[in-house]
Amino acid sequence: MLAILIPIYNFDIRALVRNLHQQATDCSIPFEILCYDDDSLPGFKNKNRSIGDLEHVTYLELNENAGRSKIRNMLAEAAQYEQLLFMDCDSKTASSHYIRTYIEHLGEHLVYGGRVYEANPPEDPSEYLRWYYGTQREMIDCKTRQMNPYKHFMTNNFVIPRKVYLNIKLDESLIGYGHEDTLFGLELKRQNIRIRHIDNPLYHIGLEGAGEFLEKTKEGVSNLLRLIQQGQLSKDIKIYRYYKRIKKLGMRGAILKSFLKNEHKVIANLMSDQPNLKRFDFYKLGYLLALDDKTDKPKEKGRNRIRIGKSKPNRG
Numbered sequence: 001m002l003a004i005l006i007p008i009y010n011f012d013i014r015a016l017v018r019n020l021h022q023q024a025t026d027c028s029i030p031f032e033i034l035c036y037d038d039d040s041l042p043g044f045k046n047k048n049r050s051i052g053d054l055e056h057v058t059y060l061e062l063n064e065n066a067g068r069s070k071i072r073n074m075l076a077e078a079a080q081y082e083q084l085l086f087m088d089c090d091s092k093t094a095s096s097h098y099i100r101t102y103i104e105h106l107g108e109h110l111v112y113g114g115r116v117y118e119a120n121p122p123e124d125p126s127e128y129l130r131w132y133y134g135t136q137r138e139m140i141d142c143k144t145r146q147m148n149p150y151k152h153f154m155t156n157n158f159v160i161p162r163k164v165y166l167n168i169k170l171d172e173s174l175i176g177y178g179h180e181d182t183l184f185g186l187e188l189k190r191q192n193i194r195i196r197h198i199d200n201p202l203y204h205i206g207l208e209g210a211g212e213f214l215e216k217t218k219e220g221v222s223n224l225l226r227l228i229q230q231g232q233l234s235k236d237i238k239i240y241r242y243y244k245r246i247k248k249l250g251m252r253g254a255i256l257k258s259f260l261k262n263e264h265k266v267i268a269n270l271m272s273d274q275p276n277l278k279r280f281d282f283y284k285l286g287y288l289l290a291l292d293d294k295t296d297k298p299k300e301k302g303r304n305r306i307r308i309g310k311s312k313p314n315r316g
Helices: 014-026 042-053 068-078 098-103 125-138 142-147 162-168 180-190 210-229 238-248 252-270 277-296
Strands: 002-008 031-037 057-061 083-087 091-093 110-112 157-161 195-197 202-204
Touching: 002 014, 002 068, 002 098, 014 031, 014 042, 014 091, 014 098, 031 042, 031 068, 042 057, 068 083, 068 162, 083 162, 125 210, 125 277, 142 195, 157 162, 162 180, 180 210, 210 238, 210 252, 210 277, 238 252, 238 277, 252 277
Parallel strands: 002 031, 002 083, 031 057, 110 195
Antiparallel strands: 083 157, 091 202, 110 157
């Protein structure tokens, strides 16, 4: 009936898998849990190998990093059952009835359960930005999500029929972190595949430090620019709306100049214990304009060019 699919990257998933295994067993359903490690550090592999001893659990280590999209496609292709439950490895169930709730909503459409964060800020101050952003931007109640179902879809926690997923799949050409779920949601909308939002969230507990989060944000903006250039985005993407308006009004140069002048101040704020999310939006927009400017003038080497570093390995 249900294949639970978990890509792993540098996270201890033993508690999560054992909890899911117990819940699925209590539901008395045919199930499997497939866990593919996307070339994590040895310490995490050594910890996670023990889950392979559980009945109906398959643990596999990849020899090289496949990336967020490809590893999810690999999991879907390997699944034996026709209902696929995808989740991120850095998750924790919010309910002892998490699996049962999804079983009650299985059908020919996609079901998204949502994302939540712990009520108290993390003890590590470097993780505050990620927690704050999550609580303010990603914790959205079911009713609000259903009002704009494709906009509020993320790949952290959803069930989909296998045949539907394999007909679309995540775009493996997107490198690094970010917007593979955006493109997947747009394709769902194009094919008139319904998304049903329910109240069945997972806690996001794998909070990265502010520095790493900003680097991942830059990777996401790079993917965003590629989707813009390919004409694949919709007006639901806020940063895309701002980008189009700025270019239409001929303000790209002025906004870019302001970003380059104030970038260090913006980063300092975001790394502090009182980050301003409007400044975070400005950071993403400014970086997008800088990438766009670099694309338009690849041979120019003026001092107002930012250095675009290589992407880090893709996170599973």
